[in-house]
Amino acid sequence: MNKSIFILILLVTTFSFAQEQEKEDEKVIRKANNYVYEGNTLLADKEDFVSAEMAYRKAISAKSTTTAGIYNLGNSYYKSKNYDEALYRLDQASKTATSKEEKHKAFHNMGNILMKNKKCKEAVEAYKSALRNDPTDDETRYNLAIAKECAEQQKDQNKDNENKDDKDKKDQDKKDENKDKGDNKEDNKDKGDQDKKEGDDKKDDQGKPKEEKDNKEPQQPKPQPGQLSPQQIKNLLEAMNNQEQKVQEKVNAEKQKGVKVKTDKDW
CATH class of the missing domain: 1.25.40 (Serine Threonine Protein Phosphatase 5, Tetratricopeptide repeat)
Incomplete structure (x- = not known):
């Protein structure tokens, strides 16, 4: 096939495809605009916000960038006092708007x-x-x-x-x-009151310090290393006295040997 003829056929095909795409776009735009018109009519004549919202949504579904549909949907929300949704749609419209x-x-x-x-x-x-x-x-x-x-x-x-x-x-x-x-x-x-109370407890009725009573026996002084305790000295003295008494008794017994024992008692 001649190269020139191939190029010519390609150009014709491309042009035909472009025309078909343009027709399709026009059809989509027309459909979206019809839904927008329907929504506008519902709002103007009947104030039917619910049906108008559905119409605008259909317009956006047909062509997502249809600014009129998005803008009018935002306004319908505004009129029905749905401010958050209205703000969202109008912000969307400000971004898709071309003019x-x-x-x-x-x-x-x-x-x-x-x-x-x-x-x-x-x-x-x-x-x-x-x-x-x-x-x-x-x-x-x-x-x-x-x-x-x-x-x-x-x-x-x-x-x-x-x-x-x-x-x-x-x-x-x-x-x-x-x-x-x-x-x-x-x-x-x-704390001060407690300290004062404790101090008062140590005083008598005249405010004088009470003498601490100690019922325990006086403790004996402990003997120093190498010394006898008082008790040991006492025991030792008693033992010496006993020994001395025994010696004296023995001496007396020796003196009395050879002396006759009286049989009669003297009056």
Whole structure:
């Protein structure tokens, strides 16, 4: 096959495929837009948030990047006061949006939701992002001024709360410190009273120190090494006296030998 003919066939095939893909994309976009339109109608005519939400979800399912479907779904949540889900969808819309107008609307409504949730500091940033995409919107500029004032009030309130917390903590610490001192003082007083009582117990009725009574026998002094104890000396003296008495009796007996014994008693 001629090379030129092959290239020509390839180009025709590619072009035909591109046309088919474009038609398919248009079909998907049309389908997604129809669901968005259906959701808008349900909200406008019937205020049927549940059915409108389902329609917007179908639009997103058909084409995940359909900004209108995501944005309108976020707004439906906002109107039904489901602020957390609304904020999530609008943030998603701000990222998928391709035009500044779409981004501006998404950020503006995000700011409104954040104000509803009393997140003023975050709302300030949302309104600033909205103004970057459309600096001419006076409503966004007005809301930004309100959000700034609210953020300042919250900042001052938080500061006051922190100061109050610090003061409360210091007061509590001081109270605990005084309590500890009082406990120590009471302990010292109790100890002093106990010492005084013990001191009084050692005195008589006239306040004079009581003499300690000792019912035990006086202890004998211990003998020094090489010395006899008083008891040993006493025993020794008694033994000597007994021996001396025996000797004396023996002498007397010797003297009386040869003397006649009287048979009669003298009157």
